[in-house]
Amino acid sequence: MTGTNLAQSGRIVAPYVTATAAEQDLKCSLVVRPGSLGIGYAQELPGDRDHLGVLWQKVAERPEEGKPEFARVHPARQRRAMYELLCQVCAGPADQTSDGVLWLLRDHREDWPRWPEGMASVEPPVCARCVAISLKRCPALQRGAVAVRVRSFAIVGVRGTLYRPGMFAPTPIAASELDYGNPQIRWLVAVALIRKLRGCSFVPFDELRDAMDVK
Numbered sequence: 494m495t496g497t498n499l500a501q502s503g504r505i506v507a508p509y510v511t512a513t514a515a516e517q518d519l520k521c522s523l524v525v526r527p528g529s530l531g532i533g534y535a536q537e538l539p540g541d542r543d544h545l546g547v548l549w550q551k552v553a554e555r556p557e558e559g560k561p562e563f564a565r566v567h568p569a570r571q572r573r574a575m576y577e578l579l580c581q582v583c584a585g586p587a588d589q590t591s592d593g594v595l596w597l598l599r600d601h602r603e604d605w606p607r608w609p610e611g612m613a614s615v616e617p618p619v620c621a622r623c624v625a626i627s628l629k630r631c632p633a634l635q636r637g638a639v640a641v642r643v644r645s646f647a648i649v650g651v652r653g654t655l656y657r658p659g660m661f662a663p664t665p666i667a668a669s670e671l672d673y674g675n676p677q678i679r680w681l682v683a684v685a686l687i688r689k690l691r692g693c694s695f696v697p698f699d700e701l702r703d704a705m706d707v708k
């Protein structure tokens with residue numbers, strides 16, 4: 494399986510979306526596009542933009558090399574997992590039933606009464622087996638996370654770095670999350686795709702654990 498962080502034994506050593514130390518940002522000169530129509534790469538390729546024309550951060554893709562850096566998410570793999578609804582851990586299909594697609598989220602039920610209803614998420618979904626394995630390996634997760642079925646998960650925008658025209662080259666001004674409909678998105682270099690989660694219902698962990706029969 495190319496593109497997954499698998500050790501030779503076939504065991505998952507890091508989630509699919511986790512970047513490794515060998516996967517650094519590629520140096521690409523940013524330029525203001527003619528007519529101040531936003532930013533682009535000096536030597537831009539068609540694959541540098543997504544299906545809606547937004548520019549993405551270019552990062553080396555060598556998941557088999559270097560140590561996993563668990564705090565870093567690989568932009569291309571996050572985008573692929575989120576866009577195709579792949580499990581963010583194993584890159585297989587995310588779990589889906591008639592109640593929706595499965596997400597594992599940090600528990601923020603205190604944030605608002607019907608959390609996570611309407612939440613904008615950069616976390617791709619998961620498969621039930623990877624939830625079960627994670628719970629087995631990390632009991633703390635059971636107290637700090639929730640499994641949620643999501644009926645509607647529209648792609649709404651991206652997270653990234655917003656730029657403005659500078660003296661010599663575009664200048665970064667802020668980390669930002671923008672909807673695809675926002676004209677400022679032409680000034681952004683994206684690092685993560687955002688879906689809006691609606692029609693959410695909680696799934697007891699026991700249900701997943703039993704369903705998957707993880708030994």
Ligand SMILES: [Zn+2]
Pocket residue numbers: 580581582583584585619620621622623
């Ligand atoms: Zn999985």
